[in-house]
Amino acid sequence: MRKVKWDAFLSGICGFAVALGVVAAGARADVTTEKGASILVFPKVQADGTYDTVIQLANTGNSMVHAHCFYVDATPAGTWQETDFWIWLTKQQPTHWLVSSGRRVDPLDGFFNDGSGFDPGHVPPMSDFEGELKCVEVTESGEPMIGNHLKGEATIKVVVEQKGDGIGDPGATYGDVSKYNAIGIRGNAEAAAANPLLLDGQMYDACPAKLIVDHFATGAESPVVGRYGFGGQKSVVNGDANNVHLWSSVSTELTLVPCTEDFENQTAKSVTLQFLIYNELEQRFSASTTVNCYLSTELTKIDSPTAPERSAFSRPVLGTDVAHTEITPVVQPDGTTGGVIGVVERVVSVSGTTDTVSARAAYNLHTAGDLIPDDEALRDRITLPLWEAE
Numbered sequence: 001m002r003k004v005k006w007d008a009f010l011s012g013i014c015g016f017a018v019a020l021g022v023v024a025a026g027a028r029a030d031v032t033t034e035k036g037a038s039i040l041v042f043p044k045v046q047a048d049g050t051y052d053t054v055i056q057l058a059n060t061g062n063s064m065v066h067a068h069c070f071y072v073d074a075t076p077a078g079t080w081q082e083t084d085f086w087i088w089l090t091k092q093q094p095t096h097w098l099v100s101s102g103r104r105v106d107p108l109d110g111f112f113n114d115g116s117g118f119d120p121g122h123v124p125p126m127s128d129f130e131g132e133l134k135c136v137e138v139t140e141s142g143e144p145m146i147g148n149h150l151k152g153e154a155t156i157k158v159v160v161e162q163k164g165d166g167i168g169d170p171g172a173t174y175g176d177v178s179k180y181n182a183i184g185i186r187g188n189a190e191a192a193a194a195n196p197l198l199l200d201g202q203m204y205d206a207c208p209a210k211l212i213v214d215h216f217a218t219g220a221e222s223p224v225v226g227r228y229g230f231g232g233q234k235s236v237v238n239g240d241a242n243n244v245h246l247w248s249s250v251s252t253e254l255t256l257v258p259c260t261e262d263f264e265n266q267t268a269k270s271v272t273l274q275f276l277i278y279n280e281l282e283q284r285f286s287a288s289t290t291v292n293c294y295l296s297t298e299l300t301k302i303d304s305p306t307a308p309e310r311s312a313f314s315r316p317v318l319g320t321d322v323a324h325t326e327i328t329p330v331v332q333p334d335g336t337t338g339g340v341i342g343v344v345e346r347v348v349s350v351s352g353t354t355d356t357v358s359a360r361a362a363y364n365l366h367t368a369g370d371l372i373p374d375d376e377a378l379r380d381r382i383t384l385p386l387w388e389a390e
Contacts, residue, residue: 030205037184059089074294146187207339209369256342268293
């Protein structure tokens with residue numbers, strides 16, 4: 001008989017700081033967005049009244065798969081809260097649920113009302129939530145196993161429209177959706193899985209040594225909308241010869257989570273990152289920050305939270321409309337470092353005389369290299385809660 005475990009919220013320490021440093025990249029990166037994996041990460045999940053998220057999870061194998069999943073809520077300032085649950089998937093079974101309402105146990109409810117499938121895997125509803133979702137393939141008794149059978153997607157949708165003011169607050173347009181592929185970490189089929197899950201290239205694939213983002217400079221005009229209406233053309237309303245002026249602005253929201261997490265003690269590793277930004281003329285700019293458990297922010301807030309026009313990511317500073325940014329974990333004086341993974345959302349804001357509306361599009365980051373320190377004790381790892389089968 002299935003046993004579902006749903007723990008109460010557990011608190012830890014989470015924060016956001018600023019620092020400097022560099023680290024060398026490896027040869028290749030193994031995280032995937034296209035293949036089945038044994039660890040699946042949804043870095044950006046929102047269910048906060050304005051946004052909600054549809055999670056799609058599938059078993060790509062021809063046998064039953066069990067997964068132990070963790071919501072990590074970074075919404076309360078200064079805390080890290082975790083809620084876990086279990087789910088079973090029959091062979092080749094896809095399922096989905098809305099984060100705010102969860103996934104119901106009654107198979108008839110699931111089948112006839114939301115299409116989540118017959119398998120009665122209960123997913124708790126989450127409200128006022130922003131953070132990540134991580135699922136690990138396990139045995140029926142809860143021990144980690146390497147099968148590489150999990151694949152997923154997340155769709156973030158606007159459920160309550162909000163007007164914005166441009167770059168600082170792009171607003172949200174009702175009905176807008178933004179979708180990305182979950183990030184998979186594959187296991188070595190010849191290795192024996194153990195707890196902690198070692199992301200060392202031997203038990204499980206390592207996290208990237210470098211993340212790469214190609215993006216617009218914050219404040220650049222959209223090449224589609226332009227300055228005076230769609231397609232850069234002056235717009236006319238109701239046949240009136242008077243032009244209705246529209247101003248467009250593009251911004252980029254970056255979401256990152258550490259690869260190392262301890263779900264037994266509810267702690268995440270602190271990772272310092274260096275950003276190298278190259279404009280279209282190949283001129284280089286830099287910024288840095290430290291991510292302790294979760295970072296989701298518009299790029300200019302990384303180095304200039306109160307004056308976006310002074311940021312290295314802004315159009316006035318970069319001097320060009322597009323840029324190429326490399327994100328590299330920093331090696332600390334004691335040799336410690338750690339990987340991060342994440343997603344990006346491009347936000348196009350269109351402003352008229354009184355209102356600002358926006359449209360979003362998510363995309364996955366490019367990766368380079370494997371982050372595998374020489375000292376085995378310093379390599380990324382995921383620690384699952386201690387489990388005793390009943």
